[in-house]
Amino acid sequence: MSTVFGVPTQALFGQLLIGLINGSFYAMLSLGLSVIFGLLNIINFAHGAQYMMGAFAAYFLLQWSGLGYWWALLVAPIVVGLFGIVLERTMLKRLYHLDHLYGLLLTFGFALVIQGMFRHQFGSSGLPYAMPAQLAGGRNLGFMFLPNYRAWVIVFSLGLCLGTWYVIERTKLGSYLRAATENPSLVQAFGVNVPRMVTLTYGFGVALAGVAGVLAAPIYQVSPLMGADLIIVVFAVVVIGGMGSIMGSIVTGFALGVVEGLTKVFYPEASNTVIFVIMAVVLLVSPTGLFGREK
Amino acid sequence: MAERALLEVRDLHAWYGESHILHGVEFDVRQGEVVTLLGRNGAGKTTTLKSVMGMVSRRRGSVRFDGRELIMLPSNRIARLGLAFCPEDRGICASLHVEENLLLPPVVREGGLGVDAVFGLFPNLKERLRSQGTKLSGGEQQMLAVGRILRTGARFLLLDEPTEGLAPVIVQQIGATIRRLKADGFTILLVEQNFRFAATMADRHYVMERGRVVDMIPNEALEASRGKLHDYLGV
Numbered sequence: 001m002s003t004v005f006g007v008p009t010q011a012l013f014g015q016l017l018i019g020l021i022n023g024s025f026y027a028m029l030s031l032g033l034s035v036i037f038g039l040l041n042i043i044n045f046a047h048g049a050q051y052m053m054g055a056f057a058a059y060f061l062l063q064w065s066g067l068g069y070w071w072a073l074l075v076a077p078i079v080v081g082l083f084g085i086v087l088e089r090t091m092l093k094r095l096y097h098l099d100h101l102y103g104l105l106l107t108f109g110f111a112l113v114i115q116g117m118f119r120h121q122f123g124s125s126g127l128p129y130a131m132p133a134q135l136a137g138g139r140n141l142g143f144m145f146l147p148n149y150r151a152w153v154i155v156f157s158l159g160l161c162l163g164t165w166y167v168i169e170r171t172k173l174g175s176y177l178r179a180a181t182e183n184p185s186l187v188q189a190f191g192v193n194v195p196r197m198v199t200l201t202y203g204f205g206v207a208l209a210g211v212a213g214v215l216a217a218p219i220y221q222v223s224p225l226m227g228a229d230l231i232i233v234v235f236a237v238v239v240i241g242g243m244g245s246i247m248g249s250i251v252t253g254f255a256l257g258v259v260e261g262l263t264k265v266f267y268p269e270a271s272n273t274v275i276f277v278i279m280a281v282v283l284l285v286s287p288t289g290l291f292g293r294e295k
Numbered sequence: 296m297a298e299r300a301l302l303e304v305r306d307l308h309a310w311y312g313e314s315h316i317l318h319g320v321e322f323d324v325r326q327g328e329v330v331t332l333l334g335r336n337g338a339g340k341t342t343t344l345k346s347v348m349g350m351v352s353r354r355r356g357s358v359r360f361d362g363r364e365l366i367m368l369p370s371n372r373i374a375r376l377g378l379a380f381c382p383e384d385r386g387i388c389a390s391l392h393v394e395e396n397l398l399l400p401p402v403v404r405e406g407g408l409g410v411d412a413v414f415g416l417f418p419n420l421k422e423r424l425r426s427q428g429t430k431l432s433g434g435e436q437q438m439l440a441v442g443r444i445l446r447t448g449a450r451f452l453l454l455d456e457p458t459e460g461l462a463p464v465i466v467q468q469i470g471a472t473i474r475r476l477k478a479d480g481f482t483i484l485l486v487e488q489n490f491r492f493a494a495t496m497a498d499r500h501y502v503m504e505r506g507r508v509v510d511m512i513p514n515e516a517l518e519a520s521r522g523k524l525h526d527y528l529g530v
Contacts (some may be wrong), residue, residue, distance in 0.1 A: 172398070178390040179399055186386040189348045190400035190447070191374035 002208045007265050013144040015261040021150055023257020024157035029234040030241060030249040031161055038181045038244040042092055042103035048227030051112035053080050054213020056293045059129055069132040073135035077210035084206030088199050118224035126221025127289055148270045152217050161250040168246050236279045242292020253291060301326045301482055307356035311344040317369060318506040323345040330484045330492040334503035335529055340486040344453045348380045349373045375403050379449035383456045387428040387441040393420060396439055400447045407448035415473055417442050434465035455486045471496055502527045503513045
């Protein structure tokens with residue numbers, strides 16, 4: 001059996017794959033947080049709950065109306081995004097002129113309420129969600145076995161992240177978004193409906209969490225606390241990448257997933273803490289994160 | 296009675312948060328005029344421009360543009376009526392390159408300058424299209440800030456200290472541009488510290504003190520009013 005640094009290659013690549021999968025979710029979720037923070041100045045603590053809602057939306061669609069995975073991938077983000085839009089219109093928009101702390105508190109409270117309601121209804125144990133038949137099975141790459149669904153998650157997430165990056169950094173719509181992040185009142189005085197843009201941006205960021213939830217449903221179980229567990233790590237990722245940086249959150253998300261996976265191979269004891277250790281070091285060296293700008 | 300002014304401001308009050316900045320500002324700008332607001336720092340000149348554009352947190356009174364009341368409209372709707380604002384800090388975005396900054400303000404009506412016409416006025420910009428907006432010199436940033444609102448088709452321009460901190464040769468270029476815009480029929484409301492500069496293009500000057508308009512001086516009377524102006528402006 002071949003080894004690398006004394007570790008069987010099977011185990012190494014297996015953990016790398018798990019790292020990339022986790023990294024896909026870190027990237028999608030921290031991207032949504034970054035987009036929202038950039039324009040709204042809101043630290044969206046409800047992101048984990050919204051991710052969980054995406055997974056549950058997929059579950060309900062299947063249970064109630066028989067709509068399977070592919071429909072869920074389309075419908076669940078829209079439903080969760082609309083939910084976000086209602087939240088923004090009715091509550092968040094009242095907080096923009098206040099300190100970040102208020103938005104954080106409101107969204108944190110919202111997350112607790114939503115998670116509590118789901119737990120009351122469904123308990124803490126997970127509900128199974130079958131992966132789509134088209135993506136069952138896997139292929140042998142010679143050095144490792146690659147399940148098709150996991151490959152799909154990585155490819156889809158990468159595409160979604162890069163697509164979002166492209167829209168924000170390279171299109172006309174994105175230039176409005178970037179300019180409004182810097183100077184919202186001037187962009188509005190040019191004739192752009194900035195409040196509407198803010199609402200739609202929040203809806204989009206929340207929808208990203210919803211997509212991630214659908215993608216996660218067949219891998220992890222659908223459970224009320226699935227987002228609460230993940231969001232803490234995602235916030236560490238966002239801090240490391242730098243609040244508000246689009247490419248920063250994508251690169252950091254994937255990279256930290258891989259680092260976490262490798263730590264499981266070489267020093268398993270640290271695998272749960274490695275991201276937080278990196279966060280502490282990055283904060284000491286560069287308080288705005290690896291890709292962040294002063295704001 | 297004289298023809299109705301294009302912009303009529305009556306009893307305009309404005310607030311930033313809790314501070315009451317404007318206390319009943321009144322003035323008119325007629326079609327095709329260049330009108331300046333003069334006054335010391337803190338007199339409320341910038342706030343007046345921002346209040347006309349709807350960019351303050353609270354305002355009261357009346358701002359009529361072309362007969363239409365603006366006081367209840369959000370700034371994006373005001374812009375769509377053909378008013379464009381160029382802020383004192385120029386408002387060039389660091390995360391946009393020069394071309395993106397130039398194309399940022401949406402076209403609100405027909406008749407705006409094409410991009411090539413803007414380059415005709417400010418040839419420097421054409422060579423720096425891919426530079427980060429804030430990497431330009433102060434003068435180039437000012438040209439970019441003026442150039443981009445000329446694209447929008449707005450015919451009423453509010454310019455906040457377009458010459459501040461610029462080299463004399465750039466000031467002359469900006470002055471020539473404003474005179475040319477005036478000749479082309481633009482209406483311009485200008486905040487300016489330098490009344491010698493303002494005198495080369497303005498029709499009338501309003502003097503502001505502590506959130507009010509306290510005097511109006513026609514440009515022909517500027518020389519004769521020099522003593523009075525020195526008192527107002529403390530120069």
